[in-house]
Amino acid sequence: MPPKPPKTAPATGEGTLDASMLAAFRDIVKEVIPKENHDLREEIKRAISPIKITLDEFNVKLRDQEDGLNNLDTRLETMERRYADMSSDHKKLQEKIDDLENRGRRCNLRIIGVPQGLEKGSPTQFIAGLLFDILGGPNGLDEPPILDRAHRSTAQLPREGNRLCPFIFRVHYFQEKERIQRLARQKGQLEFQGKQILIFPDYxxxxxxxxxxxxxxxxxxxxxxxxxxxxxxxxxxxxxxxxxxxxxxxxxxxxxxxxxxxxx
CATH class of the missing domain: 3.30.250.20 (L1 transposable element, C-terminal domain)
Structure with missing residues (x-):
């Protein structure tokens, strides 16, 4: 039986070299990668630093804008409340002014339908006589009423075909003014020189x-x-x-x- 060939021993030198290279590579990687990571982080920080500053400034401005808007909302609410109060006060004052104006007119009356020019420069005496003519007699006026003044509502003469300017007159006594109104209502249709006459309060x-x-x-x-x-x-x-x-x-x-x- 021929002898068996001897077993070949492993090449320990080559295996040791590969292990050494692998260990060296690992050492290089351990040294290089952390440094690269650190450098990369620093570069990223340098790159985003201006952005962060800008964002911080933007946040500050945004907070300022929010504070300003909140302040404007508060001021607007205050102004709205004041406007509502002023509107209410204005309405009350307007009503008081209108009431005072009408109280000042409480002795005034208007006559509509008197032809132009009949007063001939004496409107107060003319209206007093007119009232006595249309409202005098039994159960009516005993004499021409006492008037403080009388005048047309406008100095401009109306054009032909337009409505005549009414007379406004002030009766000296309020009770007499009330009586004139009452007699005018009781008599119904009033006429003066063939023209219909209307008497109204002067509001x-x-x-x-x-x-x-x-x-x-x-x-x-x-x-x-x-x-x-x-x-x-x-x-x-x-x-x-x-x-x-x-x-x-x-x-x-x-x-x-x-x-x-x-x-x-």
Missing amino acids: SGDLSRRRAALNKVFRGEEGVRYGLLYPARLRISFNGQVKVFENPQRAKDFIMTKIRPAPK
Whole structure:
């Protein structure tokens, strides 16, 4: 039996070299990678540092803007409250002014329909005589009323075909002014030299508009009584009920729903 060849021993030199190279590579990697990581971090920090500063500045400005907006909101709320208070006060003052103006006119009356030029430079005496002519007699005026003054409402003569300028006159005694109004209502249609004459209270422009708006609500429904109260209130009596309105639209709604409801 031939002898077996001897076993070859491993090449220990080559294996040792590979292990040494691997260990050296590991050492290099351990040394280089942390340094590269550190350098990379530093570079990133340097790169983002301006951005961070900008973001910080932006955040500061944003907080300032938020504080400014909050301050503006507070100021706006304060102004809105003040505006509401001032609007309420203005309305009250306007009502007081209008009331004072109408109290100052409480002895005034207007006459509409008097032809131009009849007064001939003496409007006060002319109107006093006119009132005595149309309201004098039994149960009427015993003498021409005492007037403080009288004048046309405008100095400009109306054009032909236009409405005549009304006379405004002030009665010296309030009771006599009330009597003139009462006699005018009782007599109904008034005429002077063949012309129809109308006598009205002399209200302010605002009050006249408010009363005119309520006048438009009047209807001729059977069983319904209307009354226009001072300063501008509409009284409606219907089926034993009495309703008082200052708003024309609410008065119309009441008439349409309670007095003249739509047929079903």
